[in-house]
Amino acid sequence: MRIFSGIQPTGSKHLGNYIGAIRQYVEGQDRGEALYCIVDLHAITVSYDPHELRSSLYDLCALLLAAGLDAQRCILFRQSDVLEHAELTWLLASVTAFGDLQRMHQFKDKSASQRELVSGGLFFYPVLMAADVLAYRATDVPVGDDQRQHVELMRDIAIRFNARFGGGEEVLLVPEHRIPSVGARIMDLQDPARKMSTTGGSEQGTIYVLDEPATIVKKIASAVTDSGREIVRSPEKAGVSNLIEILAVASGRTPQQVEADMADARGYGDLKKAVAEAVVAMLAPVRERYVRLRADEGALEQILADGAARASEIASHTLADVRERMGVGAPRQTRTLR
Numbered sequence: 060m061r062i063f064s065g066i067q068p069t070g071s072k073h074l075g076n077y078i079g080a081i082r083q084y085v086e087g088q089d090r091g092e093a094l095y096c097i098v099d100l101h102a103i104t105v106s107y108d109p110h111e112l113r114s115s116l117y118d119l120c121a122l123l124l125a126a127g128l129d130a131q132r133c134i135l136f137r138q139s140d141v142l143e144h145a146e147l148t149w150l151l152a153s154v155t156a157f158g159d160l161q162r163m164h165q166f167k168d169k170s171a172s173q174r175e176l177v178s179g180g181l182f183f184y185p186v187l188m189a190a191d192v193l194a195y196r197a198t199d200v201p202v203g204d205d206q207r208q209h210v211e212l213m214r215d216i217a218i219r220f221n222a223r224f225g226g227g228e229e230v231l232l233v234p235e236h237r238i239p240s241v242g243a244r245i246m247d248l249q250d251p252a253r254k255m256s257t258t259g260g261s262e263q264g265t266i267y268v269l270d271e272p273a274t275i276v277k278k279i280a281s282a283v284t285d286s287g288r289e290i291v292r293s294p295e296k297a298g299v300s301n302l303i304e305i306l307a308v309a310s311g312r313t314p315q316q317v318e319a320d321m322a323d324a325r326g327y328g329d330l331k332k333a334v335a336e337a338v339v340a341m342l343a344p345v346r347e348r349y350v351r352l353r354a355d356e357g358a359l360e361q362i363l364a365d366g367a368a369r370a371s372e373i374a375s376h377t378l379a380d381v382r383e384r385m386g387v388g389a390p391r392q393t394r395t396l397r
């Protein structure tokens with residue numbers, strides 16, 4: 060099994076990113092060969108500050124290590140260091156339907172909320188994401204539920220590439236998404252109809268992985284619930300359902316167990332107290348390790364450089380095959396090997 064996932068070096072990572080993605084990354088290290096990529100090329104598709112991008116990249120690298128990624132057990136690298144990603148994006152563009160890109164929810168949402176330029180890069184974002192994964196012939200893609208459509212598209216791209224250029228072979232492996240059964244869509248605490256998000260959410264409704272414990276307690280205490288008292292999940296109780304899911308993940312129980320354990324609670328106050336305690340216990344150690352790791356940018360840079368060299372070794376083989384099949388560049392036997 061080969062696992063690949065990318066994460067953007069944008070903003071402070073929140074509880075949704077942690078539960079939907081980062082926690083799965085850490086588990087993935089024990090399940091197979093795992094590659095995790097900090098996708099700076101994706102981050103430049105919306106307006107950004109170059110200095111902040113560099114700094115956010117180190118922030119995220121330190122955070123991933125603090126959360127439990129181990130550079131000895133996974134390949135952690137920066138997307139722009141492995142040139143194959145950009146090249147494969149262009150090559151795959153020729154088997155990507157324009158109409159499919161137009162249908163992507165993320166493009167529709169993000170282009171609508173852009174105040175300045177809606178870049179071509181934002182439109183091409185899913186093709187770059189497909190290239191990220193397909194370059195490694197990854198089998199599993201751990202992501203949150205919001206990325207389901209992008210993974211479906213990369214599967215279609217791989218299938219179309221193989222049909223057009225594969226000559227009966229699966230040159231590009233068709234990957235599967237790994238969306239967690241609980242916590243795939245953590246909702247904003249102030250507006251539980253919307254997902255917790257870096258760009259679209261409310262400050263008070265978003266728990267950041269690096270929030271102080273007191274801030275976490277305060278945000279959870281003010282979470283929007285409803286006028287009832289029953290601690291059960293239901294479509295009419297989006298706020299309570301969200302808290303139950305968060306508590307389940309943070310305390311290593313199923314949502315059903317949480318509901319059973321909370322059956323004697325006096326009301327939502329008890330639920331919020333339990334959620335706050337569990338989330339603080341889950342995130343506080345990450346925060347402590349982060350401070351130490353973030354202080355040494357040289358060490359972070361070294362980890363990323365080692366990761367990029369290992370990643371490039373894998374991706375270059377795929378690219379050689381893709382180029383050959385597409386008839387692009389010199390034929391393989393006469394090409395200068397890199």
Ligand code: AQP
Nearest residue numbers: 066067075076079080202203243244245255256257258
């Ligand atoms: N609310 C969420 N619940 C569960 N999983 C989530 N993810 C994002 N939000 C939730 C998952 O986090 C991973 C990283 O996403 P990213 O690289 O796109 O980072 P981001 O831009 O910081 O994430 P956001 O919050 O989703 O940003 P916006 O909303 O601004 O685009 C992905 O696997 C994602 O599924």
